[in-house]
Amino acid sequence: MPINIDSPLARRVAALAFLILIFGLTYWVLSPFFASLAWAGILAYVTWPLQQWLCQRLPERQNIVALLMTLGVAATLLLPLVWVMFTVAMDVSAATATIKQIMAHGLPPLPVGVNAWPGGAWIVGQYQRIQGDPLWLLAQIDALGLTDVASLKGIAGEVGRNAAKFGLAVFALFFLYRHGFSVLAQFRGVATRWLGEAARGYIQSVGVTVRAVVFGIVLTAVAQGVLAGLGYWVAGIEAPALWGAITALVSLIPFVGPVVWIGLSIGLLAHGETQAALGLFLWGALVVSWVDNLIRPLVISGPTRIPFLLVFLGVLGGLNAFGLIGLFLGPVLLAVSVAIWREWSVHARSK
Structure with a gap:
């Protein structure tokens, strides 16, 4: 039986196939740039109030405002990053020299006081076993990749790719500042057409969650790194900037940062520096962890009205699924899911 190509069903099938083809090819073309565009969107949203303030001070100067905001955000992110990279590079050089010394002469002996610790005899025994097996120690150092030229080249290549993504994000940021209102209005219109008025609530949930994650996860992590680095410097830890960046x-x-400063405190204690170890431990417990255990949950759970456990799971799952950008995508997806669930619950109760 011949197919009537002029029938409404045939035209709908053809239109659907055409749309799938066009949007599929568009996704294929843009997929390498999604991470950069997502970062640009996050930066634009978080700094949008400042952009609005500048627009009021410089009316009819949208291009200048967009340029000033782009340069300001790039400098705010880039200058501290360059400083940290140079400082960490110097610390890595010192750490590499220490590793080479260990490779040549083996591990240094433990302080005598370790025997007096609870379980100290076991610790000494395990340490001596490792110390007496230089091949095992060399294998562990090689596993870190710090002495492998190919691994170092791979790290350098990854740094270069991330720098290119950062440049693209900054480039896209200018156009988001310039045409942000138009893009958001079009997105709201399409979302409302497909999802109804509930789309406005979903979009609001996304915005609130992004802002909460930025201030509740990223900035608190940076604050913990700075505070911990200061404690490392005062305690006399070698390469404090490197350890601060790692922290x-x-x-x-969330709640993983204490692993670093607790380990360094134990290292100081093992070398007989009891006062420095106690001071670093108290600094970490009373100051650094206070940021993690109190401020972060309040900043995140307050505005989003989402249990902190869900945000925590969203961060872990997002990192596993999407990489670094998953820090934001994971909690955002959960926030939208919670918003949809609450809307369904309200409709269910009203019936």
């Missing part, structure tokens, strides 16, 4: 990165995952 900040680890602290992006």
Whole structure:
């Protein structure tokens, strides 16, 4: 039986196939840039109040405002990052020299006082076993990749790719500042057409969650890294900037940051520096962890009205699924899911 291509069903099928083809190819073309565009959107949203303030001070100067905001955000992010990179590079050089010394001469002996610790005899025994097996120690150092030229080249290549993504994000940021209202209005119109008036609540949930995650996760992690780095410097830890940067990165995952400063406190105690170890431990417990355990849950759970456990799971799941940008995408997806669930619950009770 011949197919009537002029029938309404055939035209709808053809139109649907055409849309799938066009949007599929569009996704394929833009997929390498999604992370950069997502970062640009997050930065634009978080700094939008400042952009509005500048627009009021410089009316009819949208291009100048967009340029000033883009340069300001880029400098705010880039200058501290460059300083940290140079400082960490110097600390990595010192750490590399220490690793080379360990590779050449083996691990240094433990302080005598370790025997007096609870379980100290076991610790000494395990340490001596590792110390007496230089091949095992070399294998663990090689596993870190710090002495492998290929691994170092791979790290350098990854840094270069991330720098390119950052440049693209900054480039896109200018156009978001310039045409942000138009883009948001079009997005709201399309979302409302497809999802109804409930789309406005979903969009609001996304915005509130992004702002809460930025201030509740990223900025608190940076604050913990800075405070912890200060404590490392006062305690006499070698390479305090490096360890501070590591603490900040680890602290992006809630409640994991203490692993770093507790480990360093134990290291100081093992070398007989009891006062420095106690001071660092108290600094971490009373100051650094206070930011993690009190401020972060309040900043996140307050505005979003989402249990902190869900945000925590969203951060972990987002990191696993999407990489670093998953810090925001994971909690945002959960926020939209919670908003939809609450809307369904309200409709269910009203019936």
